[in-house]
Amino acid sequence: MTMISFTLFSFFFFPFDGRNRLDFPVPTKYFGNCLKPCIVDVTKSEIRGENGIVVAAKAIGNKIKDVESSGLRGLEHWISDIFQRDKPGRISPVAGSPKLKVYEIDFGWGRPCKVELTRIDRDGAIALAECRDEERGFEVGLALNKNHMDEFITVFEQSVKLL
Secondary structure (H helix, E strand, O other), rough: OOOOHHHEEEEEEEEOHHHHHHHOOOOOOOOOEEEEEEEEEEHHOOOOOHHHHHHHHHHHHHHHHHOOOOOOOOHHHHHHHHHHHHOEEEEEEEEEEEEHOHHHEEEEEEOOOOOOOOOOOOOOOOEEOOOOOOOEEEEEEEEHHHHHHHHHHHHHHHHHHOO
C-alpha cells in the first residue's frame, strides 16, 4: 500500500443529501437529515493551475457520482476521514444547501426573514441557502480572515466587471 502525503492536497468538504438514495422511501414531511459528508481531494498544484476551476468542478462532479450509489454506507469511517484530512491539509467546508429550503420552515411563527448558518467560523468555510424571495437565487456566506477577504473582494469585483 502506498502512503500519500496529504500535505500536497487541498480538500473540499460538502454535505450530500442521501434521503432519496436509501433502500427505503423517506416521507416528504420527514424533519431531519440524511446528510453524508463528502470530501474531494485535489492536489494543490492542480487547483492553482490555469484550469483550477475546471479541475475542481470535475472532481466535485465525480465525487457526487461516486456517493450517489453508496447511500449511507461506510458511515463508520466518515469522522476519521474528515480528521485525517483536516490536520495536514487545507480543508474548505461547505455548510447548508439551496435544496434544504430553510426559508420554507415554519415553527408556528411564520417563515424566517433571514437565515444565517453559525457554523462557518473557520477560514475558507462557505455557507449556502436558497434565496428567500427569488425562486432561482441562492445566498452564499464566506468566512475568510481579513487579508483573504480583501483579496477575495478584489478578485470578485474584477470578475463581476467582466460579466
